[in-house]
Amino acid sequence: MHKVYIIGNPNVGKSTLFNSLTKSSEHTGNFHGVTVEEKHKIIKFKNEEYDFYDLPGMYSLNSFSYEEEVARDIAIKSQAERFMLIDANSLRKNLYLCLQFSELNIDYKILINNYDYFKKHKNNLNLNKLIEKLNINCKIINAKKIKIEDLDLKNDKKISNNSNFQKNLFNYNNYLSKYIKIIKNKYNFDEKTIIFALNGIYDNLNAEQINFIQSFYPEVILDRYKFIDEILENVVVIHKDFTYGLNKADKIILKPIVMTFGFILCFFASIYLIFFLIGPLIGEGLTLVINFILINPFMNFLYSITSNVWLIEFFSNGVFSSVLTVLSFLPQVVLLFIFLTMLEDSGLISRMAYVFDDFLSIFGLNGKAIYIMLLGLGCNTVSSLATRNMNEKNLRIKTILLNPYISCMARLPVFVVIASAFFGAKAYFIVTGLYLLGLIIALIVGYVLNKIILKTESNTLLLEFAPLRHIDFKHVLIVGRDNAIDMIKRIFFIVLGVGVIVWILSHTQFNLSYTSTITDSVLFFFADKISFLFAPIGLNSAGIVSGLIVGVMAKELLVSTFSISNNVSNIGALATSLTLCTSVVNFNFASAVSFLVFTLLYCPCVSNLAVIKKEVGTFWMIFSILSQFSIAYLLSFIVYNSLIQNFFYALIVVSIIMFILSISIYLIKKIRSKKLSCAFCSKNCKHKK
Amino acid sequence: MSLSDIKLNSLGVVKEINIIDNKIKIRLMELGLNVGTKILVKNRSIMKRTLLVVFNSSCFTLKENLAKEIVVNYA
Numbered sequence: 001m002h003k004v005y006i007i008g009n010p011n012v013g014k015s016t017l018f019n020s021l022t023k024s025s026e027h028t029g030n031f032h033g034v035t036v037e038e039k040h041k042i043i044k045f046k047n048e049e050y051d052f053y054d055l056p057g058m059y060s061l062n063s064f065s066y067e068e069e070v071a072r073d074i075a076i077k078s079q080a081e082r083f084m085l086i087d088a089n090s091l092r093k094n095l096y097l098c099l100q101f102s103e104l105n106i107d108y109k110i111l112i113n114n115y116d117y118f119k120k121h122k123n124n125l126n127l128n129k130l131i132e133k134l135n136i137n138c139k140i141i142n143a144k145k146i147k148i149e150d151l152d153l154k155n156d157k158k159i160s161n162n163s164n165f166q167k168n169l170f171n172y173n174n175y176l177s178k179y180i181k182i183i184k185n186k187y188n189f190d191e192k193t194i195i196f197a198l199n200g201i202y203d204n205l206n207a208e209q210i211n212f213i214q215s216f217y218p219e220v221i222l223d224r225y226k227f228i229d230e231i232l233e234n235v236v237v238i239h240k241d242f243t244y245g246l247n248k249a250d251k252i253i254l255k256p257i258v259m260t261f262g263f264i265l266c267f268f269a270s271i272y273l274i275f276f277l278i279g280p281l282i283g284e285g286l287t288l289v290i291n292f293i294l295i296n297p298f299m300n301f302l303y304s305i306t307s308n309v310w311l312i313e314f315f316s317n318g319v320f321s322s323v324l325t326v327l328s329f330l331p332q333v334v335l336l337f338i339f340l341t342m343l344e345d346s347g348l349i350s351r352m353a354y355v356f357d358d359f360l361s362i363f364g365l366n367g368k369a370i371y372i373m374l375l376g377l378g379c380n381t382v383s384s385l386a387t388r389n390m391n392e393k394n395l396r397i398k399t400i401l402l403n404p405y406i407s408c409m410a411r412l413p414v415f416v417v418i419a420s421a422f423f424g425a426k427a428y429f430i431v432t433g434l435y436l437l438g439l440i441i442a443l444i445v446g447y448v449l450n451k452i453i454l455k456t457e458s459n460t461l462l463l464e465f466a467p468l469r470h471i472d473f474k475h476v477l478i479v480g481r482d483n484a485i486d487m488i489k490r491i492f493f494i495v496l497g498v499g500v501i502v503w504i505l506s507h508t509q510f511n512l513s514y515t516s517t518i519t520d521s522v523l524f525f526f527a528d529k530i531s532f533l534f535a536p537i538g539l540n541s542a543g544i545v546s547g548l549i550v551g552v553m554a555k556e557l558l559v560s561t562f563s564i565s566n567n568v569s570n571i572g573a574l575a576t577s578l579t580l581c582t583s584v585v586n587f588n589f590a591s592a593v594s595f596l597v598f599t600l601l602y603c604p605c606v607s608n609l610a611v612i613k614k615e616v617g618t619f620w621m622i623f624s625i626l627s628q629f630s631i632a633y634l635l636s637f638i639v640y641n642s643l644i645q646n647f648f649y650a651l652i653v654v655s656i657i658m659f660i661l662s663i664s665i666y667l668i669k670k671i672r673s674k675k676l677s678c679a680f681c682s683k684n685c686k687h688k689k
Numbered sequence: 690m691s692l693s694d695i696k697l698n699s700l701g702v703v704k705e706i707n708i709i710d711n712k713i714k715i716r717l718m719e720l721g722l723n724v725g726t727k728i729l730v731k732n733r734s735i736m737k738r739t740l741l742v743v744f745n746s747s748c749f750t751l752k753e754n755l756a757k758e759i760v761v762n763y764a
Binding site: 214221 | 710711712713714715716717718719720721723724731732734735736737738739741743745746747748749750751752755
């Protein structure tokens with residue numbers, strides 16, 4: 001199969017180009033590092049199959065973060081046709097990467113994007129002269145509108161990694177030869193190894209050899225830019241006042257007060273509009289339509305052909321109620337993703353990262369955490385992956401660990417149902433409060449981790465500003481559509497699948513016979529056995545505990561499990577049933593608040609745990625489970641006991657726990673400082689450096 | 690004078706880059722911040738720990754501790 005790689009600097013439009021060519025709708029955004037892993041799609045064109053790859057952006061082959069390393073390893077090691085997408089507005093910086101590929105003798109073509117913006121700002125590019133000087137196929141394109149026919153793709157026979165295509169064009173020997181000679185004299189490496197090492201790719205070299213080669217980097221970089229400047233002379237004329245990324249509006253937007261209050265206002269207004277005004281209206285309409293066209297006719301048909309109670313109960317309660325309760329939140333979820341996409345497309349995220357960087361650095365984080373947190377509002381799993389654009393290991397681990405405290409859209413149905421049941425008109429403030437609580441806990445956890453075990457060694461926010469852009473509503477609608485499809489798939493594969501299992505387990509006795517009394521079921525038997533553990537936080541009911549266990553798989557399953565347990569099929573009925581002491585799952589005011597706090601914090605979902613394990617290892621995955629469960633339990637304990645007038649009891653217990661924790665932290669720090677110190681110094685060891 | 694000391698919108702020219710962390714120094718150089726590069730501080734965050742700087746026709750965020758290690762001549 002013919003592989004085609006799209007490579008280039010971050011935020012030049014690679015994913016947009018990939019989407020246009022493959023008619024896909026992969027995640028794009030006006031921010032540095034949106035794509036963190038390779039994506040590919042096979043397209044048939046002129047009777048040949050082309051496997052298009054969208055690679056994460058990289059400024060240089062000398063990788064600075066994990067995402068750059070992923071992109072580089074794929075881009076240089078496989079045989080493929082490569083398209084280097086470069087931004088007309090930052091040609092000089094983009095050509096640096098081109099030059100590195102040429103040094104490695106890797107064949108590629110150049111596509112120039114964002115030319116309209118470049119021209120609009122009174123800049124000039126002589127394309128013919130550029131092609132003449134580079135002797136590489138260059139084409140001006142619009143990544144949003146390009147078609148596969150415009151690419152002039154090669155067929156398989158023409159592709160070879162060993163072509164001398166660039167070698168004579170950039171003629172790297174001119175500026176690399178002196179370094180090659182020195183390194184060759186010292187280590188007797190072959191030329192290819194040296195050139196790869198000068199580009200940050202060291203296969204089978206030891207630390208001393210790497211250090212020696214790295215000592216030439218500053219001079220090599222200067223020589224590369226000197227060469228690029230020679231190419232661009234008389235080719236590009238940049239207007240003297242032109243700065244890519246900054247707009248006139250930035251004079252106002254970048255004022256911390258404007259950004260902070262603007263963001264808070266925008267965020268809370270969006271929550272109100274999405275979750276309490278527009279979302280529920282569409283949700284109710286959707287439920288009515290589904291009931292009218294699908295569920296009612298099906299149930300009428302079922303009643304007409306059978307009187308089997310098991311079968312009728314299975315469909316009405318096990319299948320439809322679990323699906324419907326979650327499906328009614330579809331509009332809210334889609335609207336939330338639309339809001340986040342608009343924020344991403346506008347270019348505001350890099351501005352937020354800059355403005356909030358100082359504040360976040362207090363907690364050992366940096367401005368990029370804003371992007372991770374915003375993504376986390378949609379899905380914690382996706383945002384855990386997005387940490388790949390962070391260059392510091394401890395910073396990345398810390399951001400991954402505190403990410404699940406940010407309330408994702410899966411927790412939304414639980415919050416809305418419980419808050420509506422117990423707080424009525426004040427539900428909005430409760431849900432908003434929960435989002436804030438999640439954020440505050442995340443920051444505290446970040447602060448504590450930074451002080452104890454995950455100190456950020458070099459907190460560098462080196463972020464390129466993306467220009468402010470008009471929102472592309474077509475793109476926003478596509479994102480909305482895709483998220484709706486994703487959620488529907490999730491509902492039919494996970495919610496329905498688990499819902500059916502939960503229903504069977506909650507309607508089956510140990511002798512495998514059907515029971516309509518849920519309290520006699522297998523599920524409740526086991527949940528009842530461990531429910532005593534949740535007594536101190538007011539959740540010692542088998543119904544609630546079984547929901548919490550199932551909720552570890554995906555938080556939206558909490559609502560579907562409760563609707564199965566209480567035998568109800570819509571959100572309104574579920575909310576009412578949770579307040580009745582005759583229901584299988586019910587809460588009083590104190591246990592409801594405790595449950596909300598516990599659900600917000602108690603455990604990352606299974607898919608997020610898998611990502612945490614993959615990205616930072618098993619130790620941190622277990623740490624994440626234990627720390628989140630402990631914090632959730634402790635906070636729910638305080639909340640519950642305070643609400644049932646046991647405040648002093650809660651205070652004493654929490655004080656004892658905090659005392660034990662402080663001693664443990666002190667001991668950990670002492671042990672670590674002993675390990676870090678050397679034979680000459682007790683602390684603040686300078687020899688280590 | 691270090692980059693962190695120059696006034697907003699005053700054009701400077703990089704004289705020395707004394708950044709201790711080699712990885713960051715190399716990355717800044719790869720982005721086009723070299724000796725002789727024209728540089729402009731466009732904005733400072735509220736606590737002045739992060740600067741918004743312009744070089745190589747692009748706009749980047751830069752931490753104050755790094756800006757202190759960049760020596761700039763400005764008119």
